[in-house]
Amino acid sequence: MTGPTEPGNTVKRRRNPAALLVLPGVVYLVIAFVAVVALLISYSVRVERTSVLFAPVDLTTWSTALGDSYLWSTVGTTLRLGLIVSLITVVIAYPLAWCVQTMKRGWAAAAMLFVVFSPILVSVVVRSYGWQLLLRTGGPFGDTFDSWLYHEPGVILALVHVELPFAVFPILSSIRTIPAEYTEAAADLGASAAQRFRKVLLPLTAPGLLSALQLVFTLTISAFATPALLGGGRVTVLAQTIYQNIQLLAWPLAAVQAVILLVLTLIVLSLFAAVTRLIGGGVR
Amino acid sequence: ACGSPGGSSSGASGSTKLTMFHWAGAQATVPEKVGDAFAEANNVDVAYIEGTNADTFPKLVSSVQINKNSPLLNLGFFNGQSFAQGNASDLWEPVPASVTNIDAVNSKYQIADRRGAFMVMDAMGLIYSKKAFKTPPTSWMDLFDSAYRGKVTTWDAPAFSVNALPVIAKLNGGSESDLRPGIDIFSKAAKAGQFHGFIASIDALRQQLNSGEVVIAPGFQGVAQPWIDAGDDIGFVAPKEGLMAFPEGFQLVAGSSEAQLEESAKLLNELFAPENVAEYCNLNGLIPLVEGAELKAELADKETFQLAAVESAIQIDWATLVENIEDATTAWNKDVKANI
Amino acid sequence: MRRSPALEALRFVFLLLVTIFVLAPLVVVLLASITPDEVLTSLVPKGFTTQWISQALDYEPFRVGIVYSAQVAALATVIALLLGTPAAYALARTRVPGAGLLRSVFVAPLSLPRVVAGFCFFALYVSLLPSAYGTVGGVAFAHVLLLLPFVVALVGAGLAGSDPALEEAARDLGASPLQAFFKVTLPQIRMPLLIAGVFSFLTSFDEVDLSIFLMPADTTTLPVAIFLRLQQDQDPTTSAVSSLMIVASLVIALLTGLAVRRAGLWRTGRTEGTGE
Amino acid sequence: MSDFGASSVEISDVTRTFGSQRVLGSISLSIRASSFHCLLGPSGCGKTTLLRIMAGLDTPDTGVVTIGGTDHSRTAAHRRPTNLVFQSGALFPHLTVADNVAFGLKTDRRTPQGEARSRVAEILDLVAMGEYADRRPATLSGGQRQRVAIARALVRRPDVLLLDEPLSALDLALQLRMRRELRRWQQETGTTFVCVTHNQSEAMELADEIAVMNAGVVEQSGSARDLYEQPASRFVASFIGENNIFEKLTPMDEGHTADGLVFPAGRADSLAVRPEAIRLVPADHPASRGPGRVLTTSFTGKSVRVSLRTSTGREVLAELAPGATTAQAGDTVGIDFDDAAVRRFGAAA
Amino acid sequence: MSDFGASSVEISDVTRTFGSQRVLGSISLSIRASSFHCLLGPSGCGKTTLLRIMAGLDTPDTGVVTIGGTDHSRTAAHRRPTNLVFQSGALFPHLTVADNVAFGLKTDRRTPQGEARSRVAEILDLVAMGEYADRRPATLSGGQRQRVAIARALVRRPDVLLLDEPLSALDLALQLRMRRELRRWQQETGTTFVCVTHNQSEAMELADEIAVMNAGVVEQSGSARDLYEQPASRFVASFIGENNIFEKLTPMDEGHTADGLVFPAGRADSLAVRPEAIRLVPADHPASRGPGRVLTTSFTGKSVRVSLRTSTGREVLAELAPGATTAQAGDTVGIDFDDAAVRRFGAAA
Numbered sequence A: 001m002t003g004p005t006e007p008g009n010t011v012k013r014r015r016n017p018a019a020l021l022v023l024p025g026v027v028y029l030v031i032a033f034v035a036v037v038a039l040l041i042s043y044s045v046r047v048e049r050t051s052v053l054f055a056p057v058d059l060t061t062w063s064t065a066l067g068d069s070y071l072w073s074t075v076g077t078t079l080r081l082g083l084i085v086s087l088i089t090v091v092i093a094y095p096l097a098w099c100v101q102t103m104k105r106g107w108a109a110a111a112m113l114f115v116v117f118s119p120i121l122v123s124v125v126v127r128s129y130g131w132q133l134l135l136r137t138g139g140p141f142g143d144t145f146d147s148w149l150y151h152e153p154g155v156i157l158a159l160v161h162v163e164l165p166f167a168v169f170p171i172l173s174s175i176r177t178i179p180a181e182y183t184e185a186a187a188d189l190g191a192s193a194a195q196r197f198r199k200v201l202l203p204l205t206a207p208g209l210l211s212a213l214q215l216v217f218t219l220t221i222s223a224f225a226t227p228a229l230l231g232g233g234r235v236t237v238l239a240q241t242i243y244q245n246i247q248l249l250a251w252p253l254a255a256v257q258a259v260i261l262l263v264l265t266l267i268v269l270s271l272f273a274a275v276t277r278l279i280g281g282g283v284r
Numbered sequence B: 001a002c003g004s005p006g007g008s009s010s011g012a013s014g015s016t017k018l019t020m021f022h023w024a025g026a027q028a029t030v031p032e033k034v035g036d037a038f039a040e041a042n043n044v045d046v047a048y049i050e051g052t053n054a055d056t057f058p059k060l061v062s063s064v065q066i067n068k069n070s071p072l073l074n075l076g077f078f079n080g081q082s083f084a085q086g087n088a089s090d091l092w093e094p095v096p097a098s099v100t101n102i103d104a105v106n107s108k109y110q111i112a113d114r115r116g117a118f119m120v121m122d123a124m125g126l127i128y129s130k131k132a133f134k135t136p137p138t139s140w141m142d143l144f145d146s147a148y149r150g151k152v153t154t155w156d157a158p159a160f161s162v163n164a165l166p167v168i169a170k171l172n173g174g175s176e177s178d179l180r181p182g183i184d185i186f187s188k189a190a191k192a193g194q195f196h197g198f199i200a201s202i203d204a205l206r207q208q209l210n211s212g213e214v215v216i217a218p219g220f221q222g223v224a225q226p227w228i229d230a231g232d233d234i235g236f237v238a239p240k241e242g243l244m245a246f247p248e249g250f251q252l253v254a255g256s257s258e259a260q261l262e263e264s265a266k267l268l269n270e271l272f273a274p275e276n277v278a279e280y281c282n283l284n285g286l287i288p289l290v291e292g293a294e295l296k297a298e299l300a301d302k303e304t305f306q307l308a309a310v311e312s313a314i315q316i317d318w319a320t321l322v323e324n325i326e327d328a329t330t331a332w333n334k335d336v337k338a339n340i
Numbered sequence C: 001m002r003r004s005p006a007l008e009a010l011r012f013v014f015l016l017l018v019t020i021f022v023l024a025p026l027v028v029v030l031l032a033s034i035t036p037d038e039v040l041t042s043l044v045p046k047g048f049t050t051q052w053i054s055q056a057l058d059y060e061p062f063r064v065g066i067v068y069s070a071q072v073a074a075l076a077t078v079i080a081l082l083l084g085t086p087a088a089y090a091l092a093r094t095r096v097p098g099a100g101l102l103r104s105v106f107v108a109p110l111s112l113p114r115v116v117a118g119f120c121f122f123a124l125y126v127s128l129l130p131s132a133y134g135t136v137g138g139v140a141f142a143h144v145l146l147l148l149p150f151v152v153a154l155v156g157a158g159l160a161g162s163d164p165a166l167e168e169a170a171r172d173l174g175a176s177p178l179q180a181f182f183k184v185t186l187p188q189i190r191m192p193l194l195i196a197g198v199f200s201f202l203t204s205f206d207e208v209d210l211s212i213f214l215m216p217a218d219t220t221t222l223p224v225a226i227f228l229r230l231q232q233d234q235d236p237t238t239s240a241v242s243s244l245m246i247v248a249s250l251v252i253a254l255l256t257g258l259a260v261r262r263a264g265l266w267r268t269g270r271t272e273g274t275g276e
Numbered sequence D, E: 001m002s003d004f005g006a007s008s009v010e011i012s013d014v015t016r017t018f019g020s021q022r023v024l025g026s027i028s029l030s031i032r033a034s035s036f037h038c039l040l041g042p043s044g045c046g047k048t049t050l051l052r053i054m055a056g057l058d059t060p061d062t063g064v065v066t067i068g069g070t071d072h073s074r075t076a077a078h079r080r081p082t083n084l085v086f087q088s089g090a091l092f093p094h095l096t097v098a099d100n101v102a103f104g105l106k107t108d109r110r111t112p113q114g115e116a117r118s119r120v121a122e123i124l125d126l127v128a129m130g131e132y133a134d135r136r137p138a139t140l141s142g143g144q145r146q147r148v149a150i151a152r153a154l155v156r157r158p159d160v161l162l163l164d165e166p167l168s169a170l171d172l173a174l175q176l177r178m179r180r181e182l183r184r185w186q187q188e189t190g191t192t193f194v195c196v197t198h199n200q201s202e203a204m205e206l207a208d209e210i211a212v213m214n215a216g217v218v219e220q221s222g223s224a225r226d227l228y229e230q231p232a233s234r235f236v237a238s239f240i241g242e243n244n245i246f247e248k249l250t251p252m253d254e255g256h257t258a259d260g261l262v263f264p265a266g267r268a269d270s271l272a273v274r275p276e277a278i279r280l281v282p283a284d285h286p287a288s289r290g291p292g293r294v295l296t297t298s299f300t301g302k303s304v305r306v307s308l309r310t311s312t313g314r315e316v317l318a319e320l321a322p323g324a325t326t327a328q329a330g331d332t333v334g335i336d337f338d339d340a341a342v343r344r345f346g347a348a349a
């Protein structure tokens, strides 16, 4: 007699065939991503550097890797870099998206968007080259930003630079869907600009913010070239060690590290989602 | 426009397909030229993989491990380190006697079991900024001279073939199997702030030398020569302890079909023709290891391009180094890198 | 609502700083590509030359690479949009079991270092599907793993704010779910879709680490060609290619801008004096 | 006009629960083909939910929806011969007014373009929005939006037109005009109209039949007059028109005083007397059923509304013809009504 | 209650243009402190725009807005002593009902938390939404949303409360109750209320003064009775209450027949007769001013509405007491009204 009785909008109820639309993407993920991860896991539990699909299970790589303090310090650097860069990027991107959205002249907004976009038009090697020229001792900013280059701040700067568009655009997409009347209502109820932001805009743009954080974080912790070129060997992230190990043909170790990176990422992504849900008061 | 990885099933349908790997940029010119001519003359399909040693070697290894009989490439240009690594995993096919041109290779660089053949040699010495050095540095140990604190750089692990660790270890009582003395010296220097940083690209080295951020680094003659030619205030010097020899050459890859091996061997012979070797060296600032290959005048005059320099060079036992490279990387990371 | 002059000034300064920050390293690259010096030692150009640009245009691997890259990028973008848009829609509008996890899983592939992904795809192709190795399709298929996150994230963010009641209205007016999507939902997420498309295209076009494992013999994508060239030759030709790309993008952006303007994409559907 | 259809609608045992809240509790309702049926009920009683179920936009937990004799319970919204005017309008923000209205004509390609254009123009004139054809919804006033929403559904000529408070944002003059138009349209085309409204005069003027809903059930269904004159329950009595309700009376065997007023004999749990049935007489008049103190008086054009308080503190509303009283706030008067004006309800009602 | 304020509002020469459309054409309006002022006007005449200007959400092109004697023309919305109940509700989708209502109390930190909580609870009970406190707006019905919107503005206790059609989505019973509550609240607190409504009975019941707007100007401002009994223009006559308007009459020196009816002498461009002033008499009755054919009759509870057509085809509406006529559709009757019931307007009006 009684059907399922979840609350929520009707469109979201019961065997909605539109839910199947997620399938093609999932099928792709299964074929591509799951295969890749399965391969990684299979590599991580062998000692032989062979790439046959099946090999006897051996957990020694795991146990040595997990006990390696250097690996963990690299993991620490990776996560720290990921968090710092995502936070800085989002902190710049958020007001930037608002400025663009509220620009009165369409062409000015378009020009600003192009500016924001431009870093990803330039290959990472060339971009890093640009930063080297700017930040090196004797360069135009070399004195102001003394010793940023080949140290963590330089890497962070260059990463923020290229991740900026990945943060601005999701935020912008979500800003554009907020009707003006919500901010108006808030202003009418006595909310100052800051309060309107904190209590209405921020929660309503939480989905975009979450996307921005997730994109930037994942891109940052897997970034390899920028830390390698601008870190001067001082900034070692997991992606670099993995690359090293691939070159050394130490595939099981590389696989172990990749799996660790992946697991950490999934954990941080869900943390982000949880935090954003707090900000957004669970919108949608 | 895209081939499949070098197949083993040749002969069945028409002409043989073979895949040759060579390095990129100016290093690509001669192999492709010779390869094209060879293909034309012998009705063979030659495809090229252009890439770096560091990226292509692992690809090759994994392709063979997936299918022993379907290597990614049949004929490839590798450095000494890869020669040794490949030997360790039976990657190479002996060069048949029919490849007569390799008999002209300098005897010191002849390979006993004919698994591959060295063709040219790059020489590692010291690259320095002429602005900072009135007289060129003289010793490998100048890298650790406190006068240049904060203005020295080298390559990061695992590029031990180029970052001077084996050389420093050997000069200080260590060996390829015991790099500890070298690690200790690097570690001490790192703690003292000797290094400006480690480099990850040749380009960064040039930038830093030109801007004065770095005044001295270990480096290849073949790398420095084009910069010097372009007028940079940069010098290359052979330290008094000797250059480090860095031979490069070709390998035939095991698992290739009979026909492919046969054709590859013929092509290999062409590549080792003295005029081709000479052209290769002239274009890239390398020392020919093949007798009869004459360098162009500008290079032939230079002291560091003399065969004598080669003969007195510090020789690295690549096989031993390769065995230790993983442990060395761990030690390097912990003791050197973590302290810079 | 009126904006205070102080706020306006603050806004201007902020935009200016961001612009400088974003453009500075790119301007240096532009400079490098038109200065005769092989190594840029000062930011005041010592002259002007088109030498590097013409060298870049002449360099065969760049020419081949551009075409190959464009093919790969176009195909990968189309696949990513076709897979990602419906997925984002389903995640935003229906109760997909495990939606939270799925959302993270769609983004997660980005965190796989690309060399790892490249190496794994290489192993997969060579062992399971040799015919895919090195083809436009094979490379594009692998790239989709990196592009899908952009599409799902951007389109998802756009959909989150649009009103589901509008689709109901469309269906009530006789539009099939597909028609409702194309005539009502899609126009509201044009902007995120466009951005996702451009992001995907550029990301794929610029991809090195993954592609390098999937590139076979005689062809490479442009970024791989740049990368390889940088390993050997260190002249500003590579900067020149980047400069050409910036200029080409500017032209394309201008053209799309004009098209977009005519299509009314900038109209937000909000009353004037929007937001803050 | 051959392309107008009309279908009966049959709702049987429909229930709908949101979370733990039973929003519709077993609704059964017959709507005759070509009739104008109004749904009337307090805010939140489930009217919108019921309309959405008829339109196929919501799925009932149980029950059957039959339209024109066919069981449409499982038919998708876009395949049902119904159209809904949304309470919120739900206009497409990216389309102009004209394109919004034309939307439903383009989804099936049965309507030739030229005809579609002229039908859109005609219907926009009908709702007095002709000159706004090229505007976007964001630039319209509340009432203008509502009119476009009506036009968008009307133009489709469905068999069953569902309207959710279609006139609530319109001024009276326009409301009256639109009522006339809706009624005329309904009669000319014979389309079945199901209209949610909270405006009783609207329901009474428009509807052939009115269903009064309360808390998810239909309490009574009938003509306006039936509901007004013979309310079946206390709820209907209080909801249709104004009523003074006197509750929790003890069984009365003879003339009984409740709330300070004398009522005729008879059993009941509650009694109702319409405000317009109440007369004010001098406090000492023999017909007076009890005294009342005037709290407020207000003039509403056609009548004077007087709010009184009885000796027990109960409030009583009287609606008198203008000039029928000179009572001022503070005066004490006598309250009078005919015995026949009293309606009684049992405990169950 | 010390924290309730009241301010007068003075609008002088306010104009507002959207694109090329003049939406407000020089509006001047005085609203007394502590009064209940209604804005009445047809859909699209600029009521919402005017309220938004008072609230500071829209900026007039010219003109001054003075609130409580202070020129607030340039004050930002959140610093004005006003609060607006939005026509669309504009509830924050991410907040619960209680948090929506509490929003305005948290913006200034003057209200202690405990007090805020109790005030929110109290006001939610007032609008009968207490049990929905933890719901999100998306799960509310139309009327429930509107009630939350009212509560959200009321709880702030502004000096001037602006309401944009606050009761339009409520059923009559609730509407009447809310009217009473609004009125009581207004009188107890002395707050100035400015209320847009299209419901005349609402305006008449609530307002101390009503401003009738048309096409961006205020046509007349005064008490309900003034507007009903002495409309200053043809527009006001037709807009406030229903009216039968007879237009384009030639100057009349003596008893004149227009549209088939005989009118008393006097100059005018148009004449108005209220439907309730019309009596139906037998067609041959001497008092008859002319014959009318009955088109429809409908029962609205308190009255019977009869629509008639005169001999010249003009439609005339009569509203009669129930039982005052037995006329059926198709009958021909005589139309009668008192001379005094006729209002005249000049060309200018």
Ligand SMILES: Nc1ncnc2c1ncn2[C@@H]1O[C@H](COP(=O)(O)OP(=O)(O)OP(=O)(O)O)[C@@H](O)[C@H]1O
Pocket: C271, C272, D138, D139, D140, D141, D142, D143, D144, D169, D171, E018, E019, E021, E023, E041, E042, E043, E044, E045, E046, E047, E048, E049, E050, E087, E198
């Ligand atoms: N943002 C805007 N851009 C252009 N025109 C607008 C805009 N807002 C309102 N208008 C127009 O201004 C006029 C007045 O609008 P307003 O919303 O003030 O009307 P209203 O009196 O509140 O009507 P209603 O009773 O229907 O809500 C309308 O004709 C409307 O189309």
Ligand SMILES: Nc1ncnc2c1ncn2[C@@H]1O[C@H](COP(=O)(O)OP(=O)(O)OP(=O)(O)O)[C@@H](O)[C@H]1O
Pocket: A007, A008, A009, A010, D018, D019, D021, D023, D041, D042, D043, D044, D045, D046, D047, D048, D049, D050, D087, D198, E138, E139, E140, E141, E142, E143, E144, E169, E171
């Ligand atoms: N999506 C939903 N989730 C949870 N509860 C809902 C949802 N939609 C409606 N409700 C609840 O169902 C009840 C009926 O809602 P419905 O919209 O049908 O009322 P209504 O009769 O149309 O009222 P109104 O006249 O105020 O529009 C309300 O109490 C409402 O809060």
Ligand SMILES: [Mg+2]
Pocket: D047, D048, D049, D087, D164, E141, E142, E143
């Ligand atoms: Mg409703």
Ligand SMILES: [Mg+2]
Pocket: D141, D142, D143, E047, E048, E049, E087, E164
């Ligand atoms: Mg309005």
